Amino acid sequence: MSTESTVTQLKPAHFESDQEVRWCPGCGDYAIIKAIQKTLAELGVKRENTVFVSGIGCASRFPYYMSTYGFHTIHGRAPAFATGIKLANPELDVWVVSGDGDGLSIGGNHTLHTLRRNVDVQICLFNNEIYGLTKGQFSPTSKQGTLSPSSPQGSLERPLSACSFALGVGARFVARSVDTLQKHLIGVLKRAKEHHGASFVEIFQNCIVFNDGAFSEFTDRALATDRQVHVEHGQPLLFGKEKEKGLRIKPGSLQLEVVTVGDNGVSADDMLVHDETDRNLASLLVAMEPPDLPVALGVIYCDPATAYEDQVQSRLDAACCGDLYELVRSGRTWRV
Amino acid sequence: MSTESTVTQLKPAHFESDQEVRWCPGCGDYAIIKAIQKTLAELGVKRENTVFVSGIGCASRFPYYMSTYGFHTIHGRAPAFATGIKLANPELDVWVVSGDGDGLSIGGNHTLHTLRRNVDVQICLFNNEIYGLTKGQFSPTSKQGTLSPSSPQGSLERPLSACSFALGVGARFVARSVDTLQKHLIGVLKRAKEHHGASFVEIFQNCIVFNDGAFSEFTDRALATDRQVHVEHGQPLLFGKEKEKGLRIKPGSLQLEVVTVGDNGVSADDMLVHDETDRNLASLLVAMEPPDLPVALGVIYCDPATAYEDQVQSRLDAACCGDLYELVRSGRTWRV
Amino acid sequence: MNSKSTDGRGADRAEPELPASGPIRLREVRDATVIRFAGDSGDGIQLTGTQFAMESALAGVDIATFPDYPAEIRAPAGTTYGVSAFQVHFGSVDIRTSGDELDVLVAFNPAALKVNLADLRIGGMVIVDASSFTERNLKKADYESSPLEDDTLAPYQLIRLDITRLVEEAVKEFGLSSKDARRSRNLWALGLMLWMYGRDRSATVEWLNRKFAKKPEIAQANIAALNAGHAFGETAEMPSDIVGYTVAAADVAPGLYRTITGTEAMAYGLLAGARSAGLGRIVFGSYPITPASPLLHAMAQLADYGVVTFQAEDEIAAICSAIGASYGGALGVTASSGAGVALKTEAAGLAVGTELPLIIVNAQRAGPSTGMPTKAEQADLLQALHGRHGDAPLAVVAAATPADSFEVAIEAVRLATRYMTPVILLSDAYLMNAAEPWAIPDTDALPDFPVEFRTDPEGFHPFLRDPDTLARPWVRPGTPGLEHRVGGLERDYDTGDISYDPDNHARMTEARAAKIAGIANDIPLQRPELGPEKGPLAIVGWGSTYGPIYQAVHRARAEGYDVAHIQVRYLSPFPRNLGDLLKGYERILVPEMNSGQLVSLLRSEYLIPGEPFTKVRGQPFKIAEIQKAITSRLDR
Amino acid sequence: MNSKSTDGRGADRAEPELPASGPIRLREVRDATVIRFAGDSGDGIQLTGTQFAMESALAGVDIATFPDYPAEIRAPAGTTYGVSAFQVHFGSVDIRTSGDELDVLVAFNPAALKVNLADLRIGGMVIVDASSFTERNLKKADYESSPLEDDTLAPYQLIRLDITRLVEEAVKEFGLSSKDARRSRNLWALGLMLWMYGRDRSATVEWLNRKFAKKPEIAQANIAALNAGHAFGETAEMPSDIVGYTVAAADVAPGLYRTITGTEAMAYGLLAGARSAGLGRIVFGSYPITPASPLLHAMAQLADYGVVTFQAEDEIAAICSAIGASYGGALGVTASSGAGVALKTEAAGLAVGTELPLIIVNAQRAGPSTGMPTKAEQADLLQALHGRHGDAPLAVVAAATPADSFEVAIEAVRLATRYMTPVILLSDAYLMNAAEPWAIPDTDALPDFPVEFRTDPEGFHPFLRDPDTLARPWVRPGTPGLEHRVGGLERDYDTGDISYDPDNHARMTEARAAKIAGIANDIPLQRPELGPEKGPLAIVGWGSTYGPIYQAVHRARAEGYDVAHIQVRYLSPFPRNLGDLLKGYERILVPEMNSGQLVSLLRSEYLIPGEPFTKVRGQPFKIAEIQKAITSRLDR
Ligand SMILES: Cc1ncc(C[n+]2csc(CCOP(=O)(O)OP(=O)(O)O)c2C)c(N)n1
Numbered sequence A, B: 001m002s003t004e005s006t007v008t009q010l011k012p013a014h015f016e017s018d019q020e021v022r023w024c025p026g027c028g029d030y031a032i033i034k035a036i037q038k039t040l041a042e043l044g045v046k047r048e049n050t051v052f053v054s055g056i057g058c059a060s061r062f063p064y065y066m067s068t069y070g071f072h073t074i075h076g077r078a079p080a081f082a083t084g085i086k087l088a089n090p091e092l093d094v095w096v097v098s099g100d101g102d103g104l105s106i107g108g109n110h111t112l113h114t115l116r117r118n119v120d121v122q123i124c125l126f127n128n129e130i131y132g133l134t135k136g137q138f139s140p141t142s143k144q145g146t147l148s149p150s151s152p153q154g155s156l157e158r159p160l161s162a163c164s165f166a167l168g169v170g171a172r173f174v175a176r177s178v179d180t181l182q183k184h185l186i187g188v189l190k191r192a193k194e195h196h197g198a199s200f201v202e203i204f205q206n207c208i209v210f211n212d213g214a215f216s217e218f219t220d221r222a223l224a225t226d227r228q229v230h231v232e233h234g235q236p237l238l239f240g241k242e243k244e245k246g247l248r249i250k251p252g253s254l255q256l257e258v259v260t261v262g263d264n265g266v267s268a269d270d271m272l273v274h275d276e277t278d279r280n281l282a283s284l285l286v287a288m289e290p291p292d293l294p295v296a297l298g299v300i301y302c303d304p305a306t307a308y309e310d311q312v313q314s315r316l317d318a319a320c321c322g323d324l325y326e327l328v329r330s331g332r333t334w335r336v
Numbered sequence C, D: 001m002n003s004k005s006t007d008g009r010g011a012d013r014a015e016p017e018l019p020a021s022g023p024i025r026l027r028e029v030r031d032a033t034v035i036r037f038a039g040d041s042g043d044g045i046q047l048t049g050t051q052f053a054m055e056s057a058l059a060g061v062d063i064a065t066f067p068d069y070p071a072e073i074r075a076p077a078g079t080t081y082g083v084s085a086f087q088v089h090f091g092s093v094d095i096r097t098s099g100d101e102l103d104v105l106v107a108f109n110p111a112a113l114k115v116n117l118a119d120l121r122i123g124g125m126v127i128v129d130a131s132s133f134t135e136r137n138l139k140k141a142d143y144e145s146s147p148l149e150d151d152t153l154a155p156y157q158l159i160r161l162d163i164t165r166l167v168e169e170a171v172k173e174f175g176l177s178s179k180d181a182r183r184s185r186n187l188w189a190l191g192l193m194l195w196m197y198g199r200d201r202s203a204t205v206e207w208l209n210r211k212f213a214k215k216p217e218i219a220q221a222n223i224a225a226l227n228a229g230h231a232f233g234e235t236a237e238m239p240s241d242i243v244g245y246t247v248a249a250a251d252v253a254p255g256l257y258r259t260i261t262g263t264e265a266m267a268y269g270l271l272a273g274a275r276s277a278g279l280g281r282i283v284f285g286s287y288p289i290t291p292a293s294p295l296l297h298a299m300a301q302l303a304d305y306g307v308v309t310f311q312a313e314d315e316i317a318a319i320c321s322a323i324g325a326s327y328g329g330a331l332g333v334t335a336s337s338g339a340g341v342a343l344k345t346e347a348a349g350l351a352v353g354t355e356l357p358l359i360i361v362n363a364q365r366a367g368p369s370t371g372m373p374t375k376a377e378q379a380d381l382l383q384a385l386h387g388r389h390g391d392a393p394l395a396v397v398a399a400a401t402p403a404d405s406f407e408v409a410i411e412a413v414r415l416a417t418r419y420m421t422p423v424i425l426l427s428d429a430y431l432m433n434a435a436e437p438w439a440i441p442d443t444d445a446l447p448d449f450p451v452e453f454r455t456d457p458e459g460f461h462p463f464l465r466d467p468d469t470l471a472r473p474w475v476r477p478g479t480p481g482l483e484h485r486v487g488g489l490e491r492d493y494d495t496g497d498i499s500y501d502p503d504n505h506a507r508m509t510e511a512r513a514a515k516i517a518g519i520a521n522d523i524p525l526q527r528p529e530l531g532p533e534k535g536p537l538a539i540v541g542w543g544s545t546y547g548p549i550y551q552a553v554h555r556a557r558a559e560g561y562d563v564a565h566i567q568v569r570y571l572s573p574f575p576r577n578l579g580d581l582l583k584g585y586e587r588i589l590v591p592e593m594n595s596g597q598l599v600s601l602l603r604s605e606y607l608i609p610g611e612p613f614t615k616v617r618g619q620p621f622k623i624a625e626i627q628k629a630i631t632s633r634l635d636r
């Protein structure tokens, strides 16, 4: 170990721990861990400077399978632990791995305030729209009507949109990808890691046992190209087999609409160009739902601001390590 | 009491309890309680069918001062108690009174999920951008740099926008008013009460002791007309002394801008007309901040959806009161 | 099993009569037997076990079962941590535990053998599907060499059968893929075991037809496999050293019976309690957590019975919604385990302060922290009593067996509503999942304790106490003239308004304590389950240690040891005679699945030198362990 | 006050010498006196009291002070619930409480008189500002008739002064509005009291000049008022029946002194502890709550000393951030009260399971639930010991006096870092706010217990235990070769990996318990504070009951009663000789501000018939109450 960690360039396999991975065969988490290990290797990070912090859930078993530092904490609180770690040592590179229940149900408030404070951590939310570890109850992101052990007649609640939530609470980096889109996912993760401040990455993850096919509506091979738009800063918002379709603002409104190049004189330049610094555009993009509109994937919003712990640190640096005796004898004293 | 409550039309004073009101002299809460008592009187509600539920905080002392049913619960959890009350008896009219700390700091997650589920309660958030009851620490809505006992060098955190948060998590009714705007406030509260489903009302409230003048930037007599736009469904978004100014979408963008009638040929019809069912417009409006843009007040978003407890109730009504013996002897049995 | 006699109301209903056990070869007779089916999560082990238990119950023997699944996540096939097992203890004596050692182990693959062999008694029978002992599977189970070849199994009676092949033959006529065919292995084995104990198969056949109504060919194949297994035993194909066993029917009290898990019994009991209290609506606020989730699932099935289940965003919102519901005039119930219960302590304090009825179910699991989520422990007792800030007394009761959960739940509702107090109902991972036969009660004959909601404004204030119970009035919002406010700040004894008066605080603190203490006059006096009211030794238990303690004391007494079994159901307050009763014994031994919690309470309360006997292995006590503790203390 | 002798390092620094008390008329001499200033929140009562205490301390008498403000919200002027008070107990004997009865009450308005009169001893002196006894104010205080007219004040020595008018005169030269003039009433009264006890005024004058540096005219007016009050006493204007009192300087140990509140002492102690442990950074994660918030505010002042304060979104995030910080290699500290502490119990369990250092400060307040947020209580002791799910042992220590909080905090840090465990540090609303003189320690002479972070990969695993302490290694993330994972699931004793093995769980459960129990060998043996090691009666206390118990025992012994005072600082584990020591007394009396929590632990642990003596009125015990309990038990 010690020797390896001095090797400058580690391979993805170097980020695997010696623990047997115990997700169900076919679980989307396998693809995600591969992607993260590849991301770390390609970015050439040091294992000893990397910490994975998680809550409780299938997704949250993640740290056990990484050869970095890791903390499998309690349900929903990972962002708070991560904040503490950054306040103890801002040098560390901290990743939070969470699930839709862990990060948006019991942990919603910590996700909220960690994003709001802009603590420099990467929050990866594995969204399988179900409670996996506890055997399949509906979650805050489950579609209305989901049949589950706790909703035998179908769930009644309206689902939360993870990314609309993140934007609403002031996140400065919001991105989305899918477990099966390895290359895309790695690209997004790299951007998240490079972004200084809180990065929120929603990863659609298939729970093959309790919610299989939750995303097939836009991930099925046959549908993918027509139902996914991969956004890239500065590039027009095009999709479809031949990128023949695009998005634009429906004239005189604040709604997005799909238009096809050629249709009544629409040209490629009429299409909206993605500006990842535009919060308003971002909220329109994350709200898109098939079949009418494609699902937006990629870095949807990125507009950096000072990270919370940097401000804390600079204050400490400003004046550190005052003399204890001076402190305790401060104020008025007398001698007997 | 019993006799009064059979009187069909109650006066505002009938909604006062016998408890001495104990807010600081000059606190904005006095104006708000007056407005709510007036609202209830004008709507002609029954005291016995009305429940005020609160958490902990100055604002949360509210229920003690009302002659209705009331529950002063624990810090941050009022929406969860309110949900339980509605599930026990959907007929009751339930109001949640909370503060920026109670409802957005410790209680952010319950506010979030109660709005998401669309439980039919009115959530009134008294936002004074400070922790009043605990003597003045900064809150999640405090401006960055706020000097307080817990931030002697100025707070570092970026404030949360209550209404952006509410929209981001899927609220179906989002409105805003100010403690000092009695008429306006009462109008907004009536709309909130009439809206079936969760209503979120942010009320800017002045804490004269710990955060005096937090909103003077747009509430000062001198500035009010230029820095407040009172939105009304179907009406153009005009403001200013002579309603000479208005809002429109900056051409070719998704940003709002202020234009003045007459300036390079701008006419009143060029102004954006408020559509309270347009979520996208709502998110632009709540994000407006002085001095560049006016603060939007009024019913900013209202787009009703089925209330959570109605769905629950209809299920119960569908098939109620099954026979207990039939239940316990269900499954395979044998006689010895 | 707590077999209360009952004539139910079923008398007028047609019930299956005791099936005559079929024509049988020479059979050994046994009092009780423990068998365990073990295989991959995917092998249908739980179904197999459940069916075997059902057929046994139908045959009138007493049973106790216990499922043992792998940790929550479905593990890859063939791995040791993916092994699923189901244990059935059945016999003609009354059965109160799922058994210590195994008499028979049925292992569908090497991993299953590896994990479970240690529990098989020396000389016990192990039945394996030899065809699954492949290189690959052996490796997955970390077997250097095949246990079928080396002498791993020497101490046991090994029956190696090529079940896979036998099944494939049995079902080939239905032209299933061999993958589908393998799926019937469990039924083949079930058939064999049913033959071995002379059981009927009809209920299973029925059930298969129902289950696969839409896929008759699957039903047929499964039935064929079931019959083939049975036939295999019946015919001479069976190795000569195997004979069938007879386990005669137990003489249980007459009545209508069904099997029930602790979870089902708890759900039914809560509903029955609400009905007894005249409350038409239960609001069950909960958040999923192992092993409490099954109760959430069971309650979710009861929408037709006026039960509203609310899956909250977390445990705090769950308990708060339940308290809100009680304030609103319904019965508020919440349930959780471990970490989830810890999160409820703040709100529980509010329920104590506002004196509202509330049931908090704690399905205890091994801690601290996340611990071992699927394993049983009893380490939350002191938390239940003292795990709140301030002096915040409430009532605590514990279920002793799966079926007992029904009665304890009713009692919890009675105390909560009569005394306007939260009640913590303690169960554990073992009780929630374990099953036993249950004498179905005549629900019309259940206790009746209707709530009287206050409606009279005359002289009303919200903390006006009933002179007997010291309970405050319960008012339904919506009642004219009784509008009132409650909250967490201290309340004036005479008006219910907020009060910071020192004397009032002392008075209210005493009143809250006195109210709970007073419950002692409203619960049964403590009596031994077994043994004398005075003597050299009493074994004192609470919760799920009931079964092993009862059996151990029973056996020790049969061997002439003078020992008593005292089972404490009411943990706060204690029955008012508990101290005197305990002082009647020279020694007190307290077996607990924790580091000695009840014993510390008894010592503090009564200054008696109670002796802890602890086991914190996430597993129930074995009868033998307790029996040994008894004899070692009485021999000499 | 715990006056340890110290020569500090101040010897080489110029310190004010004892001021010679000025020329004085005939004066009565008193050992100790208790005076209380009372008025509206707006009247500057707290400043007045603090200044009086400061001048007294500077005069070398021993002091103890206690502020008593209204409930959190600022109430309207003149109302009884808006009354603010500040009590100063000072004398030449050593002072350990803020005093029982008042000798002097200064009341600025009718409400202040109404609320505080009951505490004035019969014959005591009451000084009122007659000009504030207007119709309106009398009504606000619910006085039917003016207590200055009727015989309400007959039992007391009433001094009615027209303070308002006197002040207006004194300051008119500065041309302030009469509203501003009234603002100086408190300084006029302060001047009078300083005269009455022959105190100097220079420190106050200094302070006023500093405070109003920007508004010199205000400073001048205030000083004028101060002098006018003093002059008023000095001159013949004073009613003839009033004479000044002398309270001679106390003979306290020599050294450099300052006054300190429990909050300040705690903050300094935590920092000193971190320095002793060689930890450059404290991460203090907290969420505001009365009465713990002042500690958050004090820590926020220490940014220059490597203290990071994190005001979290709630108490759960607060403790989790602190645990995260400890995992990250800093000292994680969290603090709260009542409801907030309840919310931390789940995460505390994780810190126990992952065996990370952590300090949890609990400033106890009156419960249950929100209770009486500003009032003191000791009812969280059992929660501290048992308020977690599962068997989750940790260390618990309690501060006895404001100054003692400094030493206890250092000790908490030592135990947390040496044993890799959470430590709960108990204080309460009284201790946090009360102040006493403090012998400033030589910070270079403080104990030294540097943490050795593990850096050697050789044979490392995260739960490898130190043979002596059973503590696991502490590793700073960032250390190459020691990458490891920790979590809430049970850990294998030999590898630290996740383990569901039953025996391992038992072993780890025992190891966690043994580690905490072992601390008993690393803390001082228990000794009585006062009295014999054996005898007829011991008064056993913990926390803030120290002062009244010490004084009561001291006085009883002076009267010849054979009684001992035992003060338990270490509540988990207990000192290893505590049981034997206690068994040396015929009777054990345990005064507690709860329903009897420590006594229940002593009874359970040692089977001794300890007797509870409880007071749950949100107020400290009075010396007389305890003294009476002593004498009543020893007379006969
Ligand atoms: C305080 C607490 N409450 C509940 C649980 C039980 N629990 C564990 S994981 C989980 C939800 C898992 O869902 P999610 O976060 O979506 O993760 P997934 O398993 O789907 O990856 C729950 C409810 C717990 N461990 N702790």
Ligand SMILES: Cc1ncc(C[n+]2csc(CCOP(=O)(O)OP(=O)(O)O)c2C)c(N)n1
Residues within 6 Å of the ligand: B056, B057, B058, B059, B060, B074, B075, B098, B099, B100, B101, B102, B103, B126, B128, B130, B131, B132, B133, B134, B139, D287, D288, D289, D290, D315, D339, D340, D343
């Ligand atoms: C669990 C818990 N944590 C903390 C507190 C202390 N506390 C009471 S009110 C409050 C915040 C008040 O601020 P806000 O919600 O904005 O209400 P305001 O007083 O400003 O109206 C806090 C931190 C508490 N009572 N309970």
Ligand code: SF4
Residues within 6 Å of the ligand: A022, A023, A024, A026, A027, A028, A029, A058, A059, A128, A132, A133, A206, A207, A208, A209, A210, C073, C074
């Ligand atoms: S339950 Fe679902 S999410 Fe969990 S491991 Fe299995 S497949 Fe993955």
Ligand code: SF4
Residues within 6 Å of the ligand: B022, B023, B024, B026, B027, B028, B029, B058, B059, B128, B132, B133, B206, B207, B208, B209, B210, D073, D074
């Ligand atoms: S502290 Fe502020 S919010 Fe609270 S009552 Fe006073 S003025 Fe109002």
Ligand SMILES: [Mg+2]
Residues within 6 Å of the ligand: A099, A100, A101, A126, A127, A128, A129, A130, A131, A132, A139
């Ligand atoms: Mg999930």
Ligand SMILES: [Mg+2]
Residues within 6 Å of the ligand: B099, B100, B101, B126, B127, B128, B129, B130, B131, B132, B139
């Ligand atoms: Mg506020």
